[in-house]
Amino acid sequence: MTVKLDFEECLKDSPRFRAEIEVVQSDVSELETRLEKLVKQCHAMLEAGRVYCQTSKSFVNGLRDLGQHCSGDKTMEECLDKFSIKLSIILEAQGDVIETTQKSVKTKLQNFVKEDVRRFKDVRKEFERGSECLEGALMRNAQAPRGKQHEVEEASNALLNARRTFRSEALDYVLEINVIEAKKKTDILMAMLSLMEAQAQLFQHGHQSLSELDEYRRKLNEEHTQFVLNSAREKRDMEQRHAAIKKKDVSYDDSIMDFNAASTNGIAMEGYLYKRASNAFKTWSRRWFSIQKSQLVYQKRFKDQPTAVVEDLRLCTVKPSAENERRFCFEVVSPSKCCLLQADSERQQQAWISAVQNSIASAFQEHRDDSHSPRQRCSSVSLNSLGGGGGGGVDQDNKGCKALEEVQAIPGNKNCCDCGEPGPDWASINLGITLCIVCSGIHRSLGVHFSKVRSLTLDSWEPELIKLMCELGNTVINRIYEARIDELTIKKPHPSSPRGDKESWIRSKYVEKKFTHKLPETGRNPLLRRASGRRNRTDTQDQAVQRPPLKPKPNRATLPRVTGLSPSDLVQKNNAHKDVDEEEEDLSGLHPGALLYRSAALQNFPVMADALAHGASVNWVNAAEESSTPLIQAVSANALAACEFLLQNSANVNQTDSNGRGPLHHATILGHTGLVCLFLKRGADYNAKDKTHKDPITIAVDTANADIVTLLRIAKMNKEMREMDGAFGQSGDETYHDIFRDFSHMASNNPEKLKRRSADPKT
Structure with a gap:
């Protein structure tokens, strides 16, 4: 069964929904007219058929009388007797066809018009009445003066009740539309199928045209049976969904407050707003607004051509307006004009202001990317x-x-x-x-x-x-x-x-991850042994971890079984400087979070991706190793790409271990300048203090690492300059990006130039 209208769309009450409602209403009216005409024609056909059967029976009786009259001639008597019997059978079959037509076609379609269409009209009247009430409540709510609180409360309560009633009736109306759409198919098909069955039985021995419909009739019969079953099942599901949605609170006013700059239809946001006219009367009109193609446009009806408030969002700004008597107003100001708009609530007002600001920023970003693309x-x-x-x-x-x-x-x-x-x-x-x-x-x-x-x-x-x-x-x-x-x-x-x-x-x-390997129950050990996860941090800060070759690595599913490598071989292959006396561990049996934790230290990207695919938390905490995280493990290995992989998968750059140290602390302690640069670009807090009350800047000064001290101080200075309103804020921001871009290129392409400078911390 095809759903004619969607329940979610009716809650928005958009021009699109109104246009679809008009199409449905026109279709039902046309259907009613045609069905009434067909019922009248069927009635005339049945009356003519009964007259034909009655006169035919008289003709058969005349044949029988003639046969009795010709009783002396056996040939004549037998011919008339057999022919009259066959004609009697045919007339009985024709009578059955008339009765079948009366029951299956005329009565069925007549009931559909009298009951289903009438019920549709009644629900439609309720919907239209609720729509009028809602329109009036919206108008009263918009006109409520700011200074009269009791009128504001009365208008708000009236709007709440009207919206709840309208949306409930709209849901009922959409349900009735979908039900009548399905029922008209089943009723009409059933009527035609019954009539074809009777006609086929009547003429199956002689009427060629109906014989040609046998295959079609059987096929249609099968399809109709399956359609009835599917229709009943989908109707039940639809009624359940209707009941579930109706249980929810449908009086809310933020059903369309979803800003999506990357929507497939190009509309970042849409909804109703009041717009003040620029004429002398300053009248307010309710219009459907949308943000699309870097423009703010509005329209009264769905088929109307959208009118642009501003041609280019980059040329305008948006701000709240408290000078008007109406509530929830905001202004869209451009060099040529100022457009005053009003939302239905404060929440909608803030959402629209934020959406316009985000669209302005997106328009500038697209322009910048187009002019500076790779x-x-x-x-x-x-x-x-x-x-x-x-x-x-x-x-x-x-x-x-x-x-x-x-x-x-x-x-x-x-x-x-x-x-x-x-x-x-x-x-x-x-x-x-x-x-x-x-x-x-x-x-x-x-x-x-x-x-x-x-x-x-x-x-x-x-x-x-x-x-x-x-x-x-x-x-x-x-x-x-x-x-x-x-x-x-x-x-x-x-x-x-x-x-x-x-x-x-x-x-x-x-x-849904339907095609990944399922984890065995034995592969869910959430803890790592302390001995297998211990790191020698002194060795780590003096030695550089060799980057693994750019070739496919074994995934989790093939780790111990297909490759033939033991877990200790895999550890030695991916971490050349690991202690050979360290205890072996079976990576294939680890919990996904623990697997991500270990593979981050080993810089094994396929295994990291496999762990995330099996539901590993990117911020998984190893309680047996000072509450360390996969990101901190990647820092210990000086794995720039591994850190970037975790950050792109939503790793928390400020999550700390049991010592109060985050990834930035560890990168500073170990002297990994490239990682410090990466974390600062990703929003790491350079003021966070560990349990010894030291922040990264203090640690960098203690270890005499001039590069890291420079990065941290530049980041701090840049933030302070951006918070200032002076003329040098933008210049400082450009310098900041230039320096960090140079460090990023050096960390990725020439990491040997960023080796920590060794110096006596006491000097």
């Missing part, structure tokens, strides 16, 4: 190279372009990870995969907690992000998230598959 920088590099000129900035951009090519050269990255389309130019930075533009849009709709999408050609890429992308790739991730597709015989979509198939596949793969 593709344009690569073009400028080529031109400078041809001209014989080139400086440090050109070389840096050239390296960035080569790094993007390196991402696309990772195994499997030349085709979309989910549909296989060649030449993908989008990526999910927290998953480490490349995507085509269609799949990237679906990934974006999942939300940033599942996938963070960037363009490989339009967005700017930080060096640590490129390094992270080179550690994973489509082949590695598909080995984890598609581990069971052969076992489940699931068909993967291809580039020409419909978008719906791709969306269903991506949601099953990344949200």
